[in-house]
Amino acid sequence: MPHQSDPAYGQYSRMFISDVPAGPAGAVPRPELLRFAEEAIYIYSFAESRMVYANGWKEVLGYEDAEVSLIQLVNATTPEFAPFSNDLNDKAIQFLHSKSENLEQYSFSIELKKFHKLGHTVPLLWRVGVYKTMGGKVVEVIGRAQVNHALKFGKVMKYATYGPADKVEFEEELNKILFQHPAVSEREKEALALASQGYSFKEIAALLNISESAVEKRIRPMYKRFDCKSLSHLVKFGIENGII
Structure with missing residues (x-):
């Protein structure tokens, strides 16, 4: 069984x-x-x-x-x-x-x-x-x-x-x-993947046709959720854990 x-x-x-x-x-x-x-x-x-x-x-x-x-x-x-x-x-x-x-x-x-x-x-x-x-x-x-x-x-x-x-x-x-689980949404993955390629939040906003604040809203909550101190730290975490 x-x-x-x-x-x-x-x-x-x-x-x-x-x-x-x-x-x-x-x-x-x-x-x-x-x-x-x-x-x-x-x-x-x-x-x-x-x-x-x-x-x-x-x-x-x-x-x-x-x-x-x-x-x-x-x-x-x-x-x-x-x-x-x-x-x-x-x-x-x-x-x-x-x-x-x-x-x-x-x-x-x-x-x-x-x-x-x-x-x-x-x-x-x-x-x-x-x-x-x-x-x-x-x-x-x-x-x-x-x-x-x-x-x-x-x-x-x-x-x-x-x-x-x-x-x-x-x-x-x-x-x-x-915040109760180690998880990400597709929109968060998409924004983080672009950030990992070196695009700024402003550039990501233009690529996704959204506001810069919307980009921040997708990426910044992941800092706390995954205990990351910086964007580079978050990108490294994302690569190591199959997010990007």
């Missing part, structure tokens, strides 16, 4: 996540859902409090599609990634339940490892987004897990947000948990 990570997940998520699997119907692929090789998909219904669709999990994590539940997938996260992954999911659910417009445009991804049913770990790019809405409320979310052996894991976890014009608001909300 594979080791299971701490099953504790966010207090907010506890109200919505269940251990009810997709069942036999979940093993029947939906023609409209394209699945690539070494990719698994699930759809979880908040309305029914259960997994309503699963496909590809035998190939990715060794589980039959009919037996997969959302809590099972949560608990398969390896211990070093579980706290951040659980908090990120919790904060994302809170944010999405506070919104009523453009919901289908929101999603986020995270690089992590999950335990395979046989016990070994699997490197995954995990992306979760809104799949179905009704009356301005999220009804279903979709998750896609893609095996990616090229991922570089260090002490720092990485995630990215996607969304409409107020995508920045989504990331800023999720970023509130970053």
Whole structure:
């Protein structure tokens, strides 16, 4: 039996996540859902409090599609990634339940490892987004897990947000948990990568078409988070830990 990570997940998520699997119907692929090789998909219904669709999990994590539940997938996260992954999911659910417009445009991804049913770990790019809405409320979310052996894991976890014009608001909300974990967002990685090439904050702002203060807002919080005293120290830390 594979080791299971701490099953504790966010207090907010506890109200919505269940251990009810997709069942036999979940093993029947939906023609409209394209699945690539070494990719698994699930759809979880908040309305029914259960997994309503699963496909590809035998190939990715060794589980039959009919037996997969959302809590099972949560608990398969390896211990070093579980706290951040659980908090990120919790904060994302809170944010999405506070919104009523453009919901289908929101999603986020995270690089992590999950335990395979046989016990070994699997490197995954995990992306979760809104799949179905009704009356301005999220009804279903979709998750896609893609095996990616090229991922570089260090002490720092990485995630990215996607969304409409107020995508920045989504990331800023999720970023509130970053000081509790060694993690960076895609926007922070992007800015730090340019800084590592010798660009000034002013030049980075021009390249990214944002304000100089926005660049500072992306880079300076990492000083404290990773206990770095200078930009050169932060760049060195970023290289050593696979951020850039």
